[in-house]
């Protein structure tokens with residue numbers, strides 16, 4: 246029987262969340278990450294532990310069928326590789342930064358400048374689009390130090406909290422792209438393994454929908470039920486159960502996790518009491 250081959254980052258920022266998502270979709274893995282390859286015990290799946298930066302080539306060559314990878318790396322190295330699913334972790338930007346004291350009004354200010362980066366293709370595309378020419382210094386890490394040591398006038402690198410820029414006396418002046426971890430698919434995946442991928446994708450979607458939703462329970466006086474039901478944007482329509490105390494009901498609904506704080510005051514104003522908000526592990530619609 247065919248097995249789906251998935252690449253995950255061996256170590257680094259994506260590793261922990263990648264392993265967690267595999268666990269959340271019920272995959273249990275035979276051996277730990279000291280091995281470069283492992284098998285799932287309960288699904289036809291082989292896991293390859295690789296460097297993030299090497300993964301696009303493995304996908305292109307069909308050595309692996311799918312991978313959990315930073316979208317920024319796919320954009321840099323894997324132009325014909327499709328994204329099957331955005332995974333909602335490792336959110337970051339790829340940005341241009343210059344020394345805090347430098348004058349910067351527009352992208353034209355990069356004309357003729359030296360830019361240090363680990364993302365040359367991304368930078369060249371950005372410069373071409375803006376009809377600006379600059380000289381690239383390609384370095385693999387600690388890019389933010391380049392302006393301080395006189396190696397570059399500007400940098401293009403990953404920005405998340407902005408603290409690395411701040412500590413190195415730099416300011417973000419352009420956001421070239423936004424990225425998060427994605428499930429990427431090899432153009433060479435077989436029809437058989439595509440079916441396995443669909444099963445994995447269905448499970449991932451259930452986990453992600455669960456993570457983005459909350460189960461809300463509350464008590465409401467019966468004469469306010471209609472108002473409260475109208476406030477709660479449920480999956481279908483909320484469940485309403487009578488309480489032991491006459492004239493009161495319990496209302497259960499699933500709502501988007503971000504919507505809860507928006508409707509809480511309205512719920513209270515309409516007489517809702519004993520409001521409970523619970524996490525959802527998985528959600529199948």
Ligand SMILES: Nc1ncnc2c1ncn2[C@@H]1O[C@H](COP(=O)(O)OP(=O)(O)OP(=O)(O)O)[C@@H](O)[C@H]1O
Nearest residue numbers: 257258259296297298315316318335336337403405
């Ligand atoms: N500060 C950050 N905040 C959020 N996400 C980040 C941050 N830095 C990197 N990422 C994301 O995590 C991915 C992996 O970053 P990490 O630094 O672990 O690996 P790497 O050194 O780029 O890759 P490799 O596995 O090839 O050594 C990046 O490609 C990016 O998508």
Ligand SMILES: O=P(O)(O)OC[C@H]1O[C@H](OP(=O)(O)OP(=O)(O)O)[C@H](O)[C@@H]1O
Nearest residue numbers: 386387402403404405406407408409410
């Ligand atoms: O905006 P911030 O929250 O400060 O994050 C940005 C920093 O994080 C990444 O580096 P990382 O820590 O992964 O080190 P690396 O360069 O060794 O990969 C990235 O290359 C930036 O330097």
Ligand SMILES: [Mg+2]
Nearest residue numbers: 257258386403
């Ligand atoms: Mg890094």
